[in-house]
Amino acid sequence: MITDANDLPNGHLVNTDICIIGAGVAGITLAREFANSDLQLTLLESGGLSHEPAVQTLYEGEYNARDYRFDLTTSRLRYFGGTSNHWAGNCMTLQDADFEQRDWVQHSGWPIRKSELTDYYHQAAKICELGRYQLDAYNNPGILPGPLTPYDNKRLWQDVMQSSPPTRFGTRYREDIMQADNILTLLHANVIDIRPNEAATSVHELSVVNDVGKKFVVKARYYILACGGIENARLLLHANQQHQNRLGRTPDLIGRFYMDHPFVWAGVFVETSGDSTTYFQRRKTNSGKYIRGVVGISPDMQRQHGIANSSIAITPLSYLAAKRVEELKELVDLDTDKQMHRLLTERPTGRIGRWLDRLRVRLGWRSSEPRLHLVFVRPEQVPNPDSRITLTNKLDRLGVPKVRVDWTLTEFDRRTMDKTLQIFAQETGRLGYGRIKNILGDEPVLPEKIRGGPHHMGTTRMHDDPEQGVVDRDSKLHGLDNFYIAGSSVFTTSGYAMPTLTIVALTLRLADHLKQKIR
Amino acid sequence: MKMTRRQFLQTLTLAGVSTVVHAGSKGNSDYVSKGVGHEQNLVAHINEVEAARQLGQAYLDVYEDEATKDSLLMHLPISDERHQLIIKLEQHVREDYDQGLLCCLDGWLLSRTEGRLYALFVLTASEA
Numbered sequence: 001m002i003t004d005a006n007d008l009p010n011g012h013l014v015n016t017d018i019c020i021i022g023a024g025v026a027g028i029t030l031a032r033e034f035a036n037s038d039l040q041l042t043l044l045e046s047g048g049l050s051h052e053p054a055v056q057t058l059y060e061g062e063y064n065a066r067d068y069r070f071d072l073t074t075s076r077l078r079y080f081g082g083t084s085n086h087w088a089g090n091c092m093t094l095q096d097a098d099f100e101q102r103d104w105v106q107h108s109g110w111p112i113r114k115s116e117l118t119d120y121y122h123q124a125a126k127i128c129e130l131g132r133y134q135l136d137a138y139n140n141p142g143i144l145p146g147p148l149t150p151y152d153n154k155r156l157w158q159d160v161m162q163s164s165p166p167t168r169f170g171t172r173y174r175e176d177i178m179q180a181d182n183i184l185t186l187l188h189a190n191v192i193d194i195r196p197n198e199a200a201t202s203v204h205e206l207s208v209v210n211d212v213g214k215k216f217v218v219k220a221r222y223y224i225l226a227c228g229g230i231e232n233a234r235l236l237l238h239a240n241q242q243h244q245n246r247l248g249r250t251p252d253l254i255g256r257f258y259m260d261h262p263f264v265w266a267g268v269f270v271e272t273s274g275d276s277t278t279y280f281q282r283r284k285t286n287s288g289k290y291i292r293g294v295v296g297i298s299p300d301m302q303r304q305h306g307i308a309n310s311s312i313a314i315t316p317l318s319y320l321a322a323k324r325v326e327e328l329k330e331l332v333d334l335d336t337d338k339q340m341h342r343l344l345t346e347r348p349t350g351r352i353g354r355w356l357d358r359l360r361v362r363l364g365w366r367s368s369e370p371r372l373h374l375v376f377v378r379p380e381q382v383p384n385p386d387s388r389i390t391l392t393n394k395l396d397r398l399g400v401p402k403v404r405v406d407w408t409l410t411e412f413d414r415r416t417m418d419k420t421l422q423i424f425a426q427e428t429g430r431l432g433y434g435r436i437k438n439i440l441g442d443e444p445v446l447p448e449k450i451r452g453g454p455h456h457m458g459t460t461r462m463h464d465d466p467e468q469g470v471v472d473r474d475s476k477l478h479g480l481d482n483f484y485i486a487g488s489s490v491f492t493t494s495g496y497a498m499p500t501l502t503i504v505a506l507t508l509r510l511a512d513h514l515k516q517k518i519r
Numbered sequence: 520m521k522m523t524r525r526q527f528l529q530t531l532t533l534a535g536v537s538t539v540v541h542a543g544s545k546g547n548s549d550y551v552s553k554g555v556g557h558e559q560n561l562v563a564h565i566n567e568v569e570a571a572r573q574l575g576q577a578y579l580d581v582y583e584d585e586a587t588k589d590s591l592l593m594h595l596p597i598s599d600e601r602h603q604l605i606i607k608l609e610q611h612v613r614e615d616y617d618q619g620l621l622c623c624l625d626g627w628l629l630s631r632t633e634g635r636l637y638a639l640f641v642l643t644a645s646e647a
Contacts (some may be wrong), residue, residue, distance in 0.1 A: 437627050
């Protein structure tokens with residue numbers, strides 16, 4: 001049943017077995033796992049069933065000055081289905097090496113291995129409505145976007161990104177939630193406090209307020225916080241403000257290690273021969289699903305160069321789509337838009353396309369000059385305790401402090417960007433594909449223009465040691481026996497993979513854990 | 520100094536060693552050098568002077584210990600026969616890339632062999 005908390009009377013009490021805070025990707029995935037079970041489940045959603053500007057303002061906050069294109073109120077959506085309501089649908093798995101402790105990457109190492117997620121990734125792929133799915137793209141060339149390029153896989157790892165339709169969890173799975181007799185979904189239900197018991201060994205109850213200011217209480221045997229990478233930290237920080245830091249074993253860790261996937265225009269690829277960019281182009285598979293090739297830095301190279309994981313994207317340019325035409329023109333000192341147009345014209349793909357292209361060159365209809373491509377680097381941001389979410393003194397209209405996001409990259413991240421480009425240049429040069437120009441500059445400073453995913457991760461990170469993580473390997477908050485966290489805030493490290501598929505996989509794993517524990 | 524578009528393309532984008540040693544532009548059957556220094560052979564086919572000079576100077580600035588003709592020649596292949604020289608140069612370039620022996624010249628990530636060739640061009644041209 002889905003109902004509106006605005007209709008509840010002041011002082012109402014909801015008793016339930018499981019309370020999930022947040023009806024986004026993680027919350028809905030978890031709720032579906034308990035649909036039609038013997039357990040009573042309550043799903044709290046701050047928004048309604050569609051976008052409401054007034055609700056969206058609850059996301060307002062501050063962020064540091066970096067060119068963070070996706071700000072706090074537009075990068076997330078606060079209604080049923082959460083941010084999946086504007087999700088692009090890009091799906092990848094994290095790699096085995098992403099889970100491992102890497103001596104050269106401080107604070108790396110999940111308490112779980114990727115193999116523990118394998119089955120869940122397969123289930124997640126179905127939930128995200130992906131096509132034929134393989135976890136190990138390199139060893140399954142049948143699903144790759146094109147023939148493998150001859151890159152040395154000890155240097156460059158050829159990966160694949162699959163596209164979800166994209167699945168809008170709020171509409172795709174609404175019926176499942178509505179039809180489940182054991183699930184009560186309360187819309188416009190805003191959690192404003194998480195109250196621990198006297199000994200602070202478990203959560204006693206939640207204080208919730210609806211949109212018209214009436215307060216009610218939810219008491220559950222188990223609570224799961226699933227509000228996203230920033231709000232999870234915000235609610236916990238706020239609760240700890242009210243309860244003398246008694247939630248969690250190491251309250252100071254909450255909000256730290258905030259990570260995103262930096263996305264940087266790092267270079268220009270002058271392609272002189274070969275067909276090396278076809279692999280990167282988005283294409284439709286026989287099953288009607290879209291996939292796209294991605295090239296990452298191999299674990300061997302990461303170790304050898306002492307850098308983090310990282311991936312490369314070559315943007316196929318069309319002139320009209322090139323937002324940075326002026327910058328490019330300046331870079332290579334081109335004279336006219338016409339020249340630029342010709343240089344940026346995309347190389348046709350497919351057998352017939354290439355044949356026509358050759359014919360055009362032969363007939364003099366098109367220049368055979370080298371092509372320019374933009375090279376984007378998406379490095380894994382290394383975990384950094386100084387990159388963090390904190391609370392400001394400003395309150396939202398419900399009385400919850402607004403957040404400040406200090407997204408802080410380091411020289412390590414810059415080194416990863418440079419080395420990524422260098423390794424790519426090494427391989428393109430070795431194969432005679434062309435040459436790369438690094439446009440990041442000589443100084444080891446972070447580029448001015450860095451965009452985020454926006455993928456908000458790491459603020460309640462997973463670690464067995466309470467001194468190094470907020471939740472344990474089961475996503476349970478250290479120190480509380482009935483409080484769990486779902487979503488990308490539990491990521492220990494981020495790899496370069498878009499987080500949604502991993503969020504779903506981890507949530508399914510959490511559901512299995514809870515089923516066993518409650519039984 | 521910015522490169523012009525023509526310099527940019529001719530000097531840097533024509534794949535491998537042919538970026539500077541453009542076989543089609545000056546080559547002829549009388550190539551075999553007789554009595555000409557190796558450095559002259561090596562730079563004989565550089566056909567984009569300004570860009571090569573710019574990159575060569577950048578190389579000399581970064582690698583001061585190689586700032587003489589002799590030290591540069593120590594690292595470059597030798598052959599009196601044009602075809603062989605080009606093959607050797609291309610092989611050197613490929614090996615550099617394979618082994619990660621790159622230099623960053625004005626942002627361009629080039630093989631050390633390419634950088635040395637440009638540098639040799641600067642030193643040779645300044646003598647001429």
